[in-house]
Amino acid sequence: MLRRLILSRNNTFINCRYASQSMVQTTVDEKSGIATVTMNKSPVNSLNLEFLDEIKTELNKLEKDKVKGMMLTSGLQKIFSAGLDITEFYNPNPDRLSKFWSTLQDTWLTLYKTPFPTAAIINGHSPAGGCLFAMSCDYRIMVGPKYTIGLNETKLGIVAPKWFIDTMVAVIGQRKAEISLTTGKMYTTDEALHIGLIDESVPDVNTALTQGNLFLNNFQRISPWAYKMTKDITRQSTVQWLIDNKQKDLDFVVTYLQSAEVQKSLGLYLQSLKK
Numbered sequence: 001m002l003r004r005l006i007l008s009r010n011n012t013f014i015n016c017r018y019a020s021q022s023m024v025q026t027t028v029d030e031k032s033g034i035a036t037v038t039m040n041k042s043p044v045n046s047l048n049l050e051f052l053d054e055i056k057t058e059l060n061k062l063e064k065d066k067v068k069g070m071m072l073t074s075g076l077q078k079i080f081s082a083g084l085d086i087t088e089f090y091n092p093n094p095d096r097l098s099k100f101w102s103t104l105q106d107t108w109l110t111l112y113k114t115p116f117p118t119a120a121i122i123n124g125h126s127p128a129g130g131c132l133f134a135m136s137c138d139y140r141i142m143v144g145p146k147y148t149i150g151l152n153e154t155k156l157g158i159v160a161p162k163w164f165i166d167t168m169v170a171v172i173g174q175r176k177a178e179i180s181l182t183t184g185k186m187y188t189t190d191e192a193l194h195i196g197l198i199d200e201s202v203p204d205v206n207t208a209l210t211q212g213n214l215f216l217n218n219f220q221r222i223s224p225w226a227y228k229m230t231k232d233i234t235r236q237s238t239v240q241w242l243i244d245n246k247q248k249d250l251d252f253v254v255t256y257l258q259s260a261e262v263q264k265s266l267g268l269y270l271q272s273l274k275k
């Protein structure tokens with residue numbers, strides 16, 4: 001792991017941590033203590049086993065380093081994240097599929113439970129798992145108007161797990177989540193703002209980062225303990241369900257994803273993407 005100090009846009013020093021060939025780059029503003037985690041896995045930031053593992057490791061490091069906040073963003077031109085890497089569950093190796101899904105569970109738990117405030121800077125399309133990660137942050141700022149966001153699983157012929165659904169319900173409420181999920185709707189930035197799936201729509205990434213910093217800096221005046229306890233209580237039922245049902249969720253997903261019907265739908269969907 002390499003570390004270096006670089007000078008930021010506002011002339012404060014940024015502590016930059018990166019590993020050779022890393023898919024995740026992190027900078028920490030020394031003055032504010034706010035980290036920016038940039039996902040950088042070409043071509044579409046699809047979340048495979050290794051990438052998820054890197055994201056989880058990075059979040060754990062930030063917790064250990066006691067950062068004051070974190071922005072999650074993408075280093076790619078027009079994609080925040082294409083969601084889970086479909087090749088992990090199309091014609092999968094069962095052992096790897098199990099590892100992949102447990103790593104997803106753990107990465108999500110780590111992101112959803114961070115002791116520091118988080119903001120998603122959604123600077124590109126954000127379907128399915130990409131939307132899940134954005135919804136798991138405390139605040140969402142999306143660069144408009146061209147990109148889309150949503151849980152589109154039904155469009156792939158698959159069902160979003162309960163904890164994906166509960167995360168969406170927590171953000172937009174039961175009724176809107178039900179419509180979004182059953183139709184697999186991908187929302188434009190304006191639509192997402194209208195239903196509360198995002199908190200702000202901004203014209204460019206620099207404005208998004210400025211707004212993200214503004215949101216996170218609010219917490220300089222809030223007790224970290226009060227913040228964390230409040231977040232834990234608010235998110236308790238969704239988190240506890242997964243903790244109590246990790247193995248059940250894993251067993252179901254591994255069996256379900258390998259069924260002939262799901263494999264057929266995934267094959268057709270992948271083909272349509274290649275076209």
Ligand SMILES: CCCC/C=C/CC(=O)SCCNC(=O)CCNC(=O)[C@H](O)C(C)(C)COP(=O)(O)OP(=O)(O)OC[C@H]1O[C@@H](n2cnc3c(N)ncnc32)[C@H](O)[C@@H]1OP(=O)(O)O
Nearest residue numbers: 043044046082083084085086087125127128129159273274
């Ligand atoms: C019970 C189990 C539930 C499991 C739940 C699943 C949740 C998920 O996250 S499933 C993944 C859902 N994701 C999507 O549906 C997104 C699909 N991708 C797209 O819509 C577009 O690719 C995207 C808008 C993100 C980007 O568009 P473009 O910039 O035009 O790129 P391409 O479409 O040409 O894609 C480039 C390249 O990447 C491959 N790709 C795209 N998405 C994925 C993915 N999620 N996993 C794996 N691979 C992906 C795409 O096929 C192209 O490949 P090549 O043709 O080989 O270059």
